[in-house]
Amino acid sequence: MFRNVEIALASLYVTTTGVLIAGIYYVHQILGVQQWGIIAFVSLIITLGVGGILAKIAITPLREHFYHLERFSKETLHELNLPINTITANVQMLRKTHTDEKSLKRLERIEIASEMLKERYNELDYLIKKQSEREKIEHFDLREAIEERFVFLRSLYPSATWEINLTSCEVNCDRIGLGKVIDNLIENGVKYSPKNPIITITLRENILSISDQGIGMDEITLMHIYDRYYQSDSTMAGYGIGLNLVKRYCDRYGIALHISSRIHVGTNVKLEFKKREK
Template identity: 35%
Template sequence: MSTKRKNFLISNSILIAFIVIMVLIANYYLVTTFGFNEDTFIAITLLLIIFAVVLNYFLSKPLFDPLFKSDKNLQKTIKETLHELNIPASTIQANVQLLEKNIKDEKNAKRLQRIKLATNELLKLYNQMEYEIKKEIDRIDKQEFLIDEILENSIDKFEDIKGTITIENSVKNIIINSDKNGFQKIIDNLLSNAIKYNCNNGTVKIDFKDGILSIFNTGKSIDTKNLFIVFDQYFQEDITTKGFGLGLNMVKEFCDKNQIEIKIEPKTNGTQIKLNLTKSIS
């Protein structure tokens, strides 16, 4: 537990205890003065509630304002630092693209390619960090976008690792309103699983019908006894596969937050995942 969190809990506990004591004292005084009966009960109770709320406001404001102010300053510093990190990375990327046109030597071209790949990875990490920080300290704005674009981006990412697996995507011209970066991440996770748990020369089929985005993969079907725990953090049906069991948990968290119903259905020759996007369709 962090020191700030510990101090907050201690301060809050002391404040609550003090307010309770003051309310009990006020209650004793009012009951002694006016007596306790059916007529005075409601009046005394309302008066004590108002007293407790006002006392809590005036005591908590000077106590917690410094804590909230330090958090606000930290958020501002993180945002500014993150913005500054993007500038040199983008500058390197732009200059590498210019140098590529002029370098003819094969050895130098390979070195430049390594710089380019490293810079692209750095920018990916930047975008990931920016999204995660915004998700924690800001409200993520929704926007309209084509599901087709998200799916094609995801399919391109896995082109080199899908091996003998065929990916069939029939989704066309479907627009939804949601968190675009977050939606891209859940599609990446679902497609990654569809490839990971597939079979040799298997198939991944992606289609959209009646507001339902469906991703089906051939291979071993998910065990029905795991359907109730498949979204639990760290759960892995096959412990021999690489990973930490975080993917589907993050997918479920995103879906719940964005009113997307997700279902996993075992089939005779594989597994199908359905995302109900009716509440997100523009």
């Protein structure tokens, strides 16, 4: 499909150039117009008209491809919602009839897995809307958003020790996207820490700080952390795109991103939000 688009665009370039040359020749030689300003203007109008028609023809297959892809993604996302809700509802029913500790632990693991599926569902929904430039800008308290993410992440990482110190901070941005940013930073802290990680989250005034006491990074790694698909440790799970997405989100909403790290000491990430004018 993309091969056809390349051929169409190449044909568009050749045809448009040919039309421009032919237009200049026709106006100058056939019509006998000697003023080059008029010749250039008429030729440009003809070229724009023909070029616009050919461009529409060339781009149509690509536009249709992305339209069908977006529709398929939305339909798939909608169908995922039903099994997730079914799992959640049945777990709640089973909790009423199973009271022994072993069964409750199994149900708890199912609930955690279900929550993870919900998170992936929300992430896909966010990415689809982001591609369509339909992010929802909200005014909210950043502390509440962090506490909401903390409740979810604490259930995923029960072995972690959490040091939380939050104050209120009013922000204006895409709440779902910011939740993904917070998740990614905390998950990185846990992933690159020992078996019992210590994660410190502080929010003072307009600065959110997330720190760990993990393996840390050297200066060379710090130079590449925003590169897509880059991973300092290939044995770790993931695809190396997290910090790239964090950086893009921060750039989009004017959030200053600062990362400092030392080998075998840990990493600190600071998000500095714009101060609201009083």
